[in-house]
Amino acid sequence: MEPSLMMRVSARGNRFPDSPIRKLAPLADAAIARGIHVHSLNIGQPDVPTPRPFLDALHTYDRTVIAYGRSEGEPAYRLALAGYYRAAGIELDESDLVVTIGGSEAILFALQIVAEPGDEVLCFEPFYTNYNTFAMMSGVTLRPLRTEAASGFHLPDDPAILAAITPRTKAILICSPNNPTGTVLKESELRRLAKMARDLGLFIISDEVYREFVYEGTHTSILHIEGLDDHAILVDSISKRYSACGARIGCLATRNKEVRAAAVRMAQGRLCPPVVEQAAAMAMTKLGPGIFGPMRDEYLRRRDITFEGLQRIPGLVCEKPSGAFYIMAELPIPDCEAFARWLLTDFSHDGETLMVAPGPGFYAQEEAPETPKGLNQVRLAYVLEIPKLKRAMDLLARAVDQYPA
Amino acid sequence: MEPSLMMRVSARGNRFPDSPIRKLAPLADAAIARGIHVHSLNIGQPDVPTPRPFLDALHTYDRTVIAYGRSEGEPAYRLALAGYYRAAGIELDESDLVVTIGGSEAILFALQIVAEPGDEVLCFEPFYTNYNTFAMMSGVTLRPLRTEAASGFHLPDDPAILAAITPRTKAILICSPNNPTGTVLKESELRRLAKMARDLGLFIISDEVYREFVYEGTHTSILHIEGLDDHAILVDSISKRYSACGARIGCLATRNKEVRAAAVRMAQGRLCPPVVEQAAAMAMTKLGPGIFGPMRDEYLRRRDITFEGLQRIPGLVCEKPSGAFYIMAELPIPDCEAFARWLLTDFSHDGETLMVAPGPGFYAQEEAPETPKGLNQVRLAYVLEIPKLKRAMDLLARAVDQYPA
Numbered sequence: 027m028e029p030s031l032m033m034r035v036s037a038r039g040n041r042f043p044d045s046p047i048r049k050l051a052p053l054a055d056a057a058i059a060r061g062i063h064v065h066s067l068n069i070g071q072p073d074v075p076t077p078r079p080f081l082d083a084l085h086t087y088d089r090t091v092i093a094y095g096r097s098e099g100e101p102a103y104r105l106a107l108a109g110y111y112r113a114a115g116i117e118l119d120e121s122d123l124v125v126t127i128g129g130s131e132a133i134l135f136a137l138q139i140v141a142e143p144g145d146e147v148l149c150f151e152p153f154y155t156n157y158n159t160f161a162m163m164s165g166v167t168l169r170p171l172r173t174e175a176a177s178g179f180h181l182p183d184d185p186a187i188l189a190a191i192t193p194r195t196k197a198i199l200i201c202s203p204n205n206p207t208g209t210v211l212k213e214s215e216l217r218r219l220a221k222m223a224r225d226l227g228l229f230i231i232s233d234e235v236y237r238e239f240v241y242e243g244t245h246t247s248i249l250h251i252e253g254l255d256d257h258a259i260l261v262d263s264i265s266k267r268y269s270a271c272g273a274r275i276g277c278l279a280t281r282n283k284e285v286r287a288a289a290v291r292m293a294q295g296r297l298c299p300p301v302v303e304q305a306a307a308m309a310m311t312k313l314g315p316g317i318f319g320p321m322r323d324e325y326l327r328r329r330d331i332t333f334e335g336l337q338r339i340p341g342l343v344c345e346k347p348s349g350a351f352y353i354m355a356e357l358p359i360p361d362c363e364a365f366a367r368w369l370l371t372d373f374s375h376d377g378e379t380l381m382v383a384p385g386p387g388f389y390a391q392e393e394a395p396e397t398p399k400g401l402n403q404v405r406l407a408y409v410l411e412i413p414k415l416k417r418a419m420d421l422l423a424r425a426v427d428q429y430p431a
Numbered sequence: 432m433e434p435s436l437m438m439r440v441s442a443r444g445n446r447f448p449d450s451p452i453r454k455l456a457p458l459a460d461a462a463i464a465r466g467i468h469v470h471s472l473n474i475g476q477p478d479v480p481t482p483r484p485f486l487d488a489l490h491t492y493d494r495t496v497i498a499y500g501r502s503e504g505e506p507a508y509r510l511a512l513a514g515y516y517r518a519a520g521i522e523l524d525e526s527d528l529v530v531t532i533g534g535s536e537a538i539l540f541a542l543q544i545v546a547e548p549g550d551e552v553l554c555f556e557p558f559y560t561n562y563n564t565f566a567m568m569s570g571v572t573l574r575p576l577r578t579e580a581a582s583g584f585h586l587p588d589d590p591a592i593l594a595a596i597t598p599r600t601k602a603i604l605i606c607s608p609n610n611p612t613g614t615v616l617k618e619s620e621l622r623r624l625a626k627m628a629r630d631l632g633l634f635i636i637s638d639e640v641y642r643e644f645v646y647e648g649t650h651t652s653i654l655h656i657e658g659l660d661d662h663a664i665l666v667d668s669i670s671k672r673y674s675a676c677g678a679r680i681g682c683l684a685t686r687n688k689e690v691r692a693a694a695v696r697m698a699q700g701r702l703c704p705p706v707v708e709q710a711a712a713m714a715m716t717k718l719g720p721g722i723f724g725p726m727r728d729e730y731l732r733r734r735d736i737t738f739e740g741l742q743r744i745p746g747l748v749c750e751k752p753s754g755a756f757y758i759m760a761e762l763p764i765p766d767c768e769a770f771a772r773w774l775l776t777d778f779s780h781d782g783e784t785l786m787v788a789p790g791p792g793f794y795a796q797e798e799a800p801e802t803p804k805g806l807n808q809v810r811l812a813y814v815l816e817i818p819k820l821k822r823a824m825d826l827l828a829r830a831v832d833q834y835p836a
Contacts, residue, residue, distance in 0.1 A: 033632060033634065033661040033689075034689070035544055035692075035693045036543065036545060036546055036550070038543060038547060038548075039544040039545075039689075040693065042693060042696035042697050044696060044699070045502070045699040048699060071499050072496070073496065074496070076495065076496055076497045080497070081492070081495070084490070085489075087486070087490070089481075090486070091478065091479070091481055092481045092676065092678050093476050094677055127679070128701060130702060131701065134701075139441060140444075141441055142443060143443075143548055145441070156700045156702075158700075159699070159700025163543060163568070163700070165548055269497070271497065271498055271499040271703075272497040272499055272706030272707070273706075274532070274679075274702075274703070274704070282438060284438075284439070284440045284445075285444075287440075288447060291448065291449060294447075294450040294564070295447070295563075295565060295568070296536065296561070297561075297676070297679075298676075299679070300678060300705045301678075302707065303705065303707070
């Protein structure tokens with residue numbers, strides 16, 4: 027036997043999904059090489075500059091040895107972070123916080139802590155695509171329950187949720203404001219889930235990395251809901267709120283001491299989060315919540331421009347989302363994977379096109395599905411300046427019109 | 432039923448081990464509070480300054496948005512890293528490299544890629560304690576085979592290794608230069624493992640994060656061994672070689688394209704490694720291998736001082752290690768966990784004591800063992816300046832002498 031034939035990647039190694047957000051990149055590169063300008067609405071990378079105090083803290087970092095930090099995060103930064111939450115009406119002690127390597131790691135830790143391999147975690151489709159990867163790494167089954175564009179991707183009713191909970195369900199995983207839909211869960215929705223969590227003994231893992239991006243009313247955190255101290259695990263990140271996605275600083279916050287202790291033990295395995303960026307993030311927390319206002323205003327305008335643009339497309343279905351910087355829209359096109367490729371390979375107008383993220387990547391993976399879920403949907407990230415966004419919406423309308431059905 | 436009673440952390444969440452290196456920290460804090468100077472030989476945190484070009488690159492980082500980088504690492508940095516390996520006689524294409532968040536993440540990725548949950552990975556005890564955590568996160572069973580202080584912790588003979596390989600064994604995990612023993616595997620030892628890997632269709636995961644710390648001869652990498660392209664997975668990190676442990680930049684290198692592709696898909700799940708530190712690490716790779724000479728000379732002197740100090744302790748067993756900055760010694764003390772605590776709680780000489788890492792943390796975990804493995808061993812990290820090291824060895828000799836047996 028050829029040795030090379032024997033060296034197979036594990037089955038799980040092969041199951042890890044290609045990023046649905048990034049897999050069109052080669053086609054975009056080819057379009058750019060042909061001289062086409064590509065408006066990138068496919069990826070949630072804000073174009074707003076990282077705030078000056080963050081960069082200043084990097085530039086003046088004064089330690090001479092970049093030594094290991096504390097596994098649970100630097101004490102001074104955790105203290106500052108507790109202050110950030112206090113300003114948002116969330117009382118946390120610094121010992122409730124574990125600094126993680128992005129929100130990503132907080133999700134991985136949370137899944138491993140609440141569930142044994144083979145256990146289930148209920149989540150709502152469409153959902154952040156990388157939950158699939160972390161569930162697979164943890165041997166946890168994500169059990170998805172669909173939400174619909176026509177109802178603004180809000181939660182199903184209680185009987186539908188209860189019907190999806192099995193004896194192996196250990197947690198409910200939510201994301202609000204939501205990636206990919208932009209939906210902000212209402213306090214009443216959180217209270218419905220909280221009651222189920224208490225009644226059935228479930229954890230709630232709440233991904234709130236877009237917490238500062240809410241355009242109507244205020245954000246309700248899972249940690250605002252009383253009586254959930256043992257149940258609630260908050261996943262958070264500075265990536266979006268400080269436009270520092272490449273810094274990889276997140277956190278896991280919980281008042282459940284056993285969960286926190288388990289997270290610290292997992293954190294010890296990977297030693298520490300990046301220490302320089304913790305100093306930079308700390309500089310930001312000192313500025314208080316006032317810094318988010320102008321950014322929120324800008325994204326509110328962008329959301330409105332995007333939503334208005336979409337309304338002009340015949341047959342398109344979407345409700346106006348209240349948060350994050352995404353809109354998930356149903357197009358009058360049965361196969362948006364093919365449409366997204368066609369935008370990059372065949373379509374252009376005055377030398378420009380756009381890049382979108384096709385819907386199926388935001389649904390649970392199925393083995394050889396007849397029709398992938400979400401195939402008539404795309405996710406748009408409104409992370410461009412307003413004139414570019416207007417142009418992108420114009421391009422999208424033209425493309426939908428011209429697309430050979 | 433009280434809701435709080437129902438909210439249990441998963442069994443694996445409770446099994447994650449407390450860091451054996453860090454768990455004595457509260458006792459050390461208490462000793463310091465009593466005015467005792469504690470020489471820390473317990474943790475592999477080099478005291479050498481992070482090189483100026485690394486810090487300069489941080490201080491002059493000129494992007495205005497710290498955006499997401501590429502999941503597999505920045506192209507320019509991967510190219511530079513391939514150059515680093517070329518200078519070490521290892522031919523790699525930049526497409527063979529995946530930049531990881533420390534060596535830690537490379538180990539996690541490698542374990543998940545080679546093994547299904549329930550599969551086994553052979554490793555040699557004593558081993559780097561955090562392998563336990565990553566194996567647990569991956570559902571992989573580490574099957575340990577003991578090596579002995581008296582034979583310098585070199586590999587057992589072939590029949591012993593072959594006897595430990597089962598139908599579920601998917602890989603052999605090695606670390607050379609070794610943490611915790613300082614042992615550098617000989618080329619002949621690597622060739623023995625390579626033959627077994629080829630004959631039996633096993634991967635070899637080779638942790639070489641101490642590759643620049645070899646004091647006799649040159650380092651043989653797993654990627655130097657011909658005919659292993661499909662089998663070899665290198666785990667590496669800049670933490671030690673650039674004294675930048677807190678930067679969290681590592682890499683996984685393999686010529687097996689399927690392994691590399693799986694690693695990239697896993698990497699996409701967590702988006703990217705820290706981008707600022709990649710720029711800093713790139714600045715270092717431009718300096719060439721000459722920068723390691725002075726550092727290596729300094730550690731060689733430290734090793735000799737430490738080893739000489741140990742030789743003066745009656746009943747102590749250890750061979751002179753050839754690499755890394757650790758020595759694992761067998762003491763004439765049956766319970767070195769108790770001894771390590773006693774050093775911090777009861778012992779001092781002229782207001783000074785030392786902190787060591789007890790042996791058992793570097794062995795596979797067992798449920799309620801009668802006598803933990805490695806209980807008569809300690810790991811010493813020679814990461815202090817020579818006068819302090821000399822004093823620490825003097826303190827250790829006094830402590831062993833005074834310890835109430």
